Amino acid sequence: MLTHEELVQAVPHALTAVDLAGWGEKQSGKVRDIYSLGDQRVLITTDRVSAFDRVLGAIPFKGQVLNQLSAWWFEQVADVVANHVLAVPDPNVTVAREADVLPVEVIVRGYITGVTSTSLWTLYDKGERTPYGIPLPDGLQKNDPLPTPIITPTTKATGGAHDERLTRAEILERGIVEPSLWEQVETAALAVFARGQEVARKAGLILVDTKYEFGLIDGRLALVDEVHTPDSSRYWIADTLQPGQEPQNFDKEFLRLWFAERGYRGEGQPPQMPADFIAQAAARYIAAYERLTGLEFASGEQPVADRVARALDAYRATA
Helix, strand or coil: CCCHHHHHHCCCCCCCCCCCCCCCCEEECCCEEEEEECCEEEEEECCCCCCCCCCCCCCCCHHHHHHHHHHHHHHHCCCCCEECEEEEEECCEEEEECCEECCEEEEEEEEECCCCCCCHHHHHHCCCCCHHHCCCCCCCCCCEEEEEEEECCEECCCCCCCCCECCHHHHHHCCCCCHHHHHHHHHHHHHHHHHHHHHHHHCCEEEEEEEEEEEEECCEEEEECCCCCCCCEEEEEHHHCCCCCCCCECCCHHHHHHHHHCCCCCCCCCCCCCHHHHHHHHHHHHHHHHHHHCCCCCCCCCCHHHHHHHHHHHHHHHC
Protein backbone atom coordinates (compact mmCIF):
# COMPACT_ATOMS: atom_id res chain seq x y z
CA MET A 1 0.00 0.00 0.00
CA LEU A 2 1.29 3.46 -0.87
CA THR A 3 1.70 5.81 2.07
CA HIS A 4 -0.66 8.68 2.81
CA GLU A 5 2.13 11.13 1.96
CA GLU A 6 2.74 9.48 -1.41
CA LEU A 7 -0.94 9.68 -2.22
CA VAL A 8 -1.18 13.36 -1.30
CA GLN A 9 1.91 14.15 -3.38
CA ALA A 10 0.29 12.42 -6.36
CA VAL A 11 -2.84 14.56 -6.28
CA PRO A 12 -1.76 17.10 -8.95
CA HIS A 13 -0.72 14.35 -11.37
CA ALA A 14 -3.16 13.00 -13.98
CA LEU A 15 -2.33 11.39 -17.31
CA THR A 16 -3.98 12.73 -20.43
CA ALA A 17 -4.95 11.02 -23.65
CA VAL A 18 -2.05 9.48 -25.53
CA ASP A 19 -1.31 10.67 -29.05
CA LEU A 20 0.95 8.31 -30.97
CA ALA A 21 2.22 9.25 -34.41
CA GLY A 22 1.59 6.81 -37.22
CA TRP A 23 -1.29 4.92 -35.66
CA GLY A 24 -4.09 5.91 -38.00
CA GLU A 25 -7.48 6.98 -36.74
CA LYS A 26 -7.76 7.60 -33.02
CA GLN A 27 -10.92 8.06 -30.99
CA SER A 28 -10.80 8.89 -27.28
CA GLY A 29 -13.39 7.96 -24.69
CA LYS A 30 -13.83 7.94 -20.93
CA VAL A 31 -10.76 5.86 -20.07
CA ARG A 32 -9.81 4.40 -23.38
CA ASP A 33 -8.34 5.41 -26.71
CA ILE A 34 -9.17 3.48 -29.87
CA TYR A 35 -6.43 3.10 -32.47
CA SER A 36 -6.72 1.66 -35.95
CA LEU A 37 -4.30 -1.18 -36.60
CA GLY A 38 -4.56 -2.28 -40.20
CA ASP A 39 -8.04 -3.74 -40.58
CA GLN A 40 -8.44 -4.08 -36.82
CA ARG A 41 -8.95 -1.57 -34.02
CA VAL A 42 -7.57 -1.86 -30.52
CA LEU A 43 -8.49 -0.21 -27.23
CA ILE A 44 -5.87 1.31 -24.96
CA THR A 45 -6.81 1.99 -21.34
CA THR A 46 -4.73 4.45 -19.36
CA ASP A 47 -4.83 6.18 -15.99
CA ARG A 48 -7.49 8.84 -16.35
CA VAL A 49 -10.64 9.78 -14.49
CA SER A 50 -13.54 7.36 -14.93
CA ALA A 51 -16.93 6.85 -13.31
CA PHE A 52 -18.60 9.71 -11.49
CA ASP A 53 -17.93 11.56 -14.77
CA ARG A 54 -18.22 15.36 -14.46
CA VAL A 55 -16.10 15.34 -11.28
CA LEU A 56 -13.17 17.60 -12.06
CA GLY A 57 -9.81 16.54 -10.70
CA ALA A 58 -8.18 13.12 -10.82
CA ILE A 59 -7.91 10.65 -7.99
CA PRO A 60 -4.36 9.34 -8.27
CA PHE A 61 -3.98 5.67 -9.15
CA LYS A 62 -7.73 5.20 -9.58
CA GLY A 63 -7.40 4.39 -13.27
CA GLN A 64 -4.51 2.06 -12.53
CA VAL A 65 -6.59 0.19 -9.95
CA LEU A 66 -9.48 -0.20 -12.39
CA ASN A 67 -7.07 -1.39 -15.07
CA GLN A 68 -5.20 -3.88 -12.89
CA LEU A 69 -8.25 -5.18 -11.09
CA SER A 70 -10.18 -5.74 -14.33
CA ALA A 71 -7.20 -7.51 -15.87
CA TRP A 72 -7.01 -9.77 -12.80
CA TRP A 73 -10.73 -10.54 -12.95
CA PHE A 74 -10.57 -11.34 -16.66
CA GLU A 75 -8.03 -14.03 -15.77
CA GLN A 76 -10.21 -15.40 -12.96
CA VAL A 77 -13.21 -15.92 -15.25
CA ALA A 78 -11.45 -16.85 -18.50
CA ASP A 79 -12.79 -20.39 -18.12
CA VAL A 80 -16.34 -19.02 -18.04
CA VAL A 81 -16.36 -16.59 -20.97
CA ALA A 82 -13.87 -15.14 -23.46
CA ASN A 83 -12.74 -11.52 -23.10
CA HIS A 84 -11.18 -8.78 -25.21
CA VAL A 85 -7.78 -8.47 -23.49
CA LEU A 86 -4.73 -8.88 -25.71
CA ALA A 87 -1.96 -7.84 -23.33
CA VAL A 88 -1.34 -6.08 -20.03
CA PRO A 89 2.21 -4.81 -20.58
CA ASP A 90 2.45 -3.16 -17.18
CA PRO A 91 0.16 -2.11 -14.30
CA ASN A 92 -1.09 0.96 -16.14
CA VAL A 93 -1.99 -0.26 -19.59
CA THR A 94 -4.30 -2.83 -21.14
CA VAL A 95 -4.36 -3.47 -24.86
CA ALA A 96 -7.67 -4.96 -25.93
CA ARG A 97 -9.46 -5.83 -29.14
CA GLU A 98 -12.45 -3.72 -30.00
CA ALA A 99 -15.68 -5.71 -29.83
CA ASP A 100 -19.11 -5.21 -31.35
CA VAL A 101 -20.67 -4.29 -28.01
CA LEU A 102 -24.23 -5.47 -27.43
CA PRO A 103 -26.78 -2.66 -26.96
CA VAL A 104 -27.72 -3.94 -23.50
CA GLU A 105 -25.96 -3.54 -20.16
CA VAL A 106 -26.38 -6.58 -17.94
CA ILE A 107 -26.99 -5.79 -14.27
CA VAL A 108 -26.74 -8.77 -11.94
CA ARG A 109 -28.11 -8.31 -8.43
CA GLY A 110 -27.61 -10.54 -5.40
CA TYR A 111 -29.32 -8.27 -2.84
CA ILE A 112 -32.42 -6.11 -2.84
CA THR A 113 -31.26 -2.56 -2.20
CA GLY A 114 -31.03 0.92 -3.68
CA VAL A 115 -32.67 4.33 -3.31
CA THR A 116 -33.26 5.58 -6.88
CA SER A 117 -36.65 5.44 -8.58
CA THR A 118 -35.60 2.41 -10.65
CA SER A 119 -33.75 0.52 -7.91
CA LEU A 120 -34.96 -2.94 -6.98
CA TRP A 121 -35.79 -2.02 -3.37
CA THR A 122 -37.70 1.16 -4.33
CA LEU A 123 -39.90 -0.76 -6.78
CA TYR A 124 -40.44 -3.61 -4.33
CA ASP A 125 -41.21 -1.25 -1.44
CA LYS A 126 -43.91 0.36 -3.60
CA GLY A 127 -45.58 -3.04 -3.96
CA GLU A 128 -44.15 -4.22 -7.28
CA ARG A 129 -43.54 -7.96 -6.91
CA THR A 130 -42.34 -8.59 -10.46
CA PRO A 131 -39.79 -5.80 -11.06
CA TYR A 132 -38.09 -6.21 -14.43
CA GLY A 133 -40.50 -9.11 -15.03
CA ILE A 134 -38.90 -11.23 -12.29
CA PRO A 135 -41.20 -12.59 -9.56
CA LEU A 136 -39.99 -11.94 -6.01
CA PRO A 137 -41.45 -13.34 -2.77
CA ASP A 138 -43.24 -11.29 -0.14
CA GLY A 139 -41.48 -10.39 3.09
CA LEU A 140 -38.12 -9.19 1.79
CA GLN A 141 -36.52 -6.35 3.74
CA LYS A 142 -34.10 -3.75 2.41
CA ASN A 143 -30.57 -5.15 1.93
CA ASP A 144 -31.75 -8.77 2.16
CA PRO A 145 -30.11 -11.34 -0.10
CA LEU A 146 -32.30 -12.36 -3.02
CA PRO A 147 -33.38 -16.02 -3.22
CA THR A 148 -31.09 -16.30 -6.25
CA PRO A 149 -29.17 -13.60 -8.18
CA ILE A 150 -31.26 -11.94 -10.87
CA ILE A 151 -30.52 -10.10 -14.11
CA THR A 152 -32.10 -6.67 -14.66
CA PRO A 153 -30.91 -5.52 -18.09
CA THR A 154 -30.99 -1.95 -19.33
CA THR A 155 -30.26 -0.19 -22.58
CA LYS A 156 -26.99 1.72 -22.74
CA ALA A 157 -27.57 5.35 -21.81
CA THR A 158 -26.58 7.94 -24.42
CA GLY A 159 -26.38 11.71 -24.29
CA GLY A 160 -26.97 11.82 -20.55
CA ALA A 161 -30.30 9.98 -20.83
CA HIS A 162 -31.24 7.53 -18.11
CA ASP A 163 -30.93 3.83 -18.86
CA GLU A 164 -34.17 2.23 -20.01
CA ARG A 165 -35.49 -0.57 -17.82
CA LEU A 166 -35.90 -3.79 -19.77
CA THR A 167 -37.22 -7.27 -19.16
CA ARG A 168 -36.01 -10.45 -20.76
CA ALA A 169 -39.24 -10.65 -22.74
CA GLU A 170 -38.79 -7.13 -24.11
CA ILE A 171 -35.25 -7.87 -25.25
CA LEU A 172 -36.45 -10.87 -27.23
CA GLU A 173 -39.72 -9.40 -28.49
CA ARG A 174 -38.05 -6.23 -29.75
CA GLY A 175 -35.18 -8.16 -31.31
CA ILE A 176 -32.56 -6.24 -29.32
CA VAL A 177 -30.54 -9.44 -28.87
CA GLU A 178 -31.46 -12.69 -30.59
CA PRO A 179 -32.66 -15.50 -28.24
CA SER A 180 -29.76 -17.95 -28.45
CA LEU A 181 -27.21 -15.16 -27.90
CA TRP A 182 -29.18 -13.77 -24.97
CA GLU A 183 -29.17 -17.23 -23.36
CA GLN A 184 -25.38 -17.22 -23.63
CA VAL A 185 -25.27 -13.75 -22.07
CA GLU A 186 -27.45 -14.76 -19.12
CA THR A 187 -25.50 -17.97 -18.49
CA ALA A 188 -22.14 -16.18 -18.63
CA ALA A 189 -23.29 -13.24 -16.49
CA LEU A 190 -24.62 -15.42 -13.69
CA ALA A 191 -21.51 -17.62 -13.74
CA VAL A 192 -19.15 -14.61 -13.61
CA PHE A 193 -21.22 -13.10 -10.79
CA ALA A 194 -21.06 -16.34 -8.80
CA ARG A 195 -17.27 -16.34 -9.15
CA GLY A 196 -17.20 -12.71 -8.03
CA GLN A 197 -19.34 -13.45 -4.97
CA GLU A 198 -17.01 -16.28 -3.99
CA VAL A 199 -13.88 -14.14 -4.21
CA ALA A 200 -15.55 -11.24 -2.37
CA ARG A 201 -16.71 -13.55 0.42
CA LYS A 202 -13.15 -14.76 1.01
CA ALA A 203 -12.04 -11.11 1.19
CA GLY A 204 -14.64 -10.27 3.85
CA LEU A 205 -16.75 -8.37 1.33
CA ILE A 206 -20.17 -8.81 -0.27
CA LEU A 207 -20.57 -8.37 -4.01
CA VAL A 208 -24.03 -6.81 -3.97
CA ASP A 209 -24.58 -6.10 -7.65
CA THR A 210 -22.56 -5.34 -10.73
CA LYS A 211 -22.68 -4.25 -14.36
CA TYR A 212 -21.33 -6.33 -17.22
CA GLU A 213 -20.88 -5.41 -20.86
CA PHE A 214 -20.70 -8.10 -23.47
CA GLY A 215 -19.76 -7.95 -27.11
CA LEU A 216 -18.95 -10.14 -30.07
CA ILE A 217 -15.42 -10.72 -31.35
CA ASP A 218 -15.31 -12.79 -34.53
CA GLY A 219 -18.86 -13.88 -33.72
CA ARG A 220 -17.94 -15.17 -30.28
CA LEU A 221 -19.38 -13.80 -27.04
CA ALA A 222 -16.80 -11.83 -25.05
CA LEU A 223 -16.80 -9.97 -21.74
CA VAL A 224 -15.55 -6.39 -22.18
CA ASP A 225 -15.07 -3.09 -20.31
CA GLU A 226 -14.42 -3.20 -16.54
CA VAL A 227 -15.14 -6.21 -14.35
CA HIS A 228 -15.90 -6.22 -10.62
CA THR A 229 -14.15 -2.94 -9.87
CA PRO A 230 -15.29 -0.41 -7.21
CA ASP A 231 -16.68 1.64 -10.11
CA SER A 232 -18.63 -1.10 -11.87
CA SER A 233 -19.80 -3.03 -8.80
CA ARG A 234 -21.36 -2.40 -5.41
CA TYR A 235 -19.46 -3.93 -2.51
CA TRP A 236 -20.30 -3.98 1.19
CA ILE A 237 -17.98 -4.80 4.06
CA ALA A 238 -19.51 -8.08 5.23
CA ASP A 239 -19.36 -7.56 8.99
CA THR A 240 -21.16 -4.20 8.72
CA LEU A 241 -24.32 -5.80 7.29
CA GLN A 242 -26.59 -5.71 10.34
CA PRO A 243 -30.43 -5.72 10.49
CA GLY A 244 -31.83 -2.20 10.43
CA GLN A 245 -28.46 -0.59 9.60
CA GLU A 246 -26.96 0.57 6.35
CA PRO A 247 -23.85 -1.50 5.54
CA GLN A 248 -20.56 0.24 4.87
CA ASN A 249 -19.77 0.64 1.17
CA PHE A 250 -16.45 -0.47 -0.26
CA ASP A 251 -16.97 1.08 -3.69
CA LYS A 252 -17.32 4.48 -5.38
CA GLU A 253 -20.53 5.28 -3.48
CA PHE A 254 -18.54 7.11 -0.81
CA LEU A 255 -17.50 9.59 -3.53
CA ARG A 256 -21.11 10.18 -4.54
CA LEU A 257 -22.13 10.64 -0.90
CA TRP A 258 -19.36 13.19 -0.32
CA PHE A 259 -20.60 15.30 -3.21
CA ALA A 260 -24.27 14.81 -2.32
CA GLU A 261 -23.59 16.05 1.23
CA ARG A 262 -22.30 19.26 -0.33
CA GLY A 263 -25.34 19.70 -2.54
CA TYR A 264 -23.71 18.57 -5.79
CA ARG A 265 -25.89 16.35 -7.98
CA GLY A 266 -23.76 16.19 -11.11
CA GLU A 267 -24.68 19.51 -12.71
CA GLY A 268 -22.49 22.59 -12.90
CA GLN A 269 -19.20 23.10 -11.10
CA PRO A 270 -18.51 20.49 -8.41
CA PRO A 271 -16.94 21.42 -5.08
CA GLN A 272 -13.17 21.08 -4.94
CA MET A 273 -11.99 17.93 -3.21
CA PRO A 274 -9.30 18.63 -0.57
CA ALA A 275 -6.00 16.78 -0.89
CA ASP A 276 -6.62 14.66 2.18
CA PHE A 277 -9.98 13.45 0.85
CA ILE A 278 -8.45 12.67 -2.54
CA ALA A 279 -5.73 10.68 -0.78
CA GLN A 280 -8.37 8.84 1.23
CA ALA A 281 -10.25 8.03 -1.96
CA ALA A 282 -7.08 6.74 -3.62
CA ALA A 283 -6.30 4.61 -0.57
CA ARG A 284 -9.75 3.05 -0.69
CA TYR A 285 -9.39 2.12 -4.36
CA ILE A 286 -5.99 0.58 -3.69
CA ALA A 287 -7.34 -1.27 -0.64
CA ALA A 288 -10.13 -2.76 -2.78
CA TYR A 289 -7.58 -4.07 -5.26
CA GLU A 290 -5.35 -5.55 -2.58
CA ARG A 291 -8.19 -7.05 -0.57
CA LEU A 292 -9.82 -8.77 -3.53
CA THR A 293 -6.68 -10.01 -5.28
CA GLY A 294 -4.38 -10.62 -2.32
CA LEU A 295 -1.68 -8.80 -4.32
CA GLU A 296 0.27 -5.67 -3.50
CA PHE A 297 -0.67 -2.68 -5.62
CA ALA A 298 2.11 -1.41 -7.87
CA SER A 299 2.12 1.75 -9.97
CA GLY A 300 4.22 2.24 -13.09
CA GLU A 301 6.56 5.18 -13.47
CA GLN A 302 7.47 5.18 -17.16
CA PRO A 303 5.71 7.72 -19.40
CA VAL A 304 2.40 6.29 -20.53
CA ALA A 305 3.10 7.00 -24.20
CA ASP A 306 6.17 4.78 -24.03
CA ARG A 307 4.22 1.93 -22.45
CA VAL A 308 1.43 2.14 -24.99
CA ALA A 309 3.85 2.35 -27.91
CA ARG A 310 5.68 -0.79 -26.75
CA ALA A 311 2.42 -2.68 -26.32
CA LEU A 312 1.15 -1.66 -29.75
CA ASP A 313 4.44 -2.50 -31.42
CA ALA A 314 4.44 -5.95 -29.81
CA TYR A 315 0.89 -6.59 -30.96
CA ARG A 316 1.53 -5.31 -34.49
CA ALA A 317 4.50 -7.70 -34.78
CA THR A 318 2.25 -10.69 -34.12
CA ALA A 319 -0.99 -9.52 -35.78
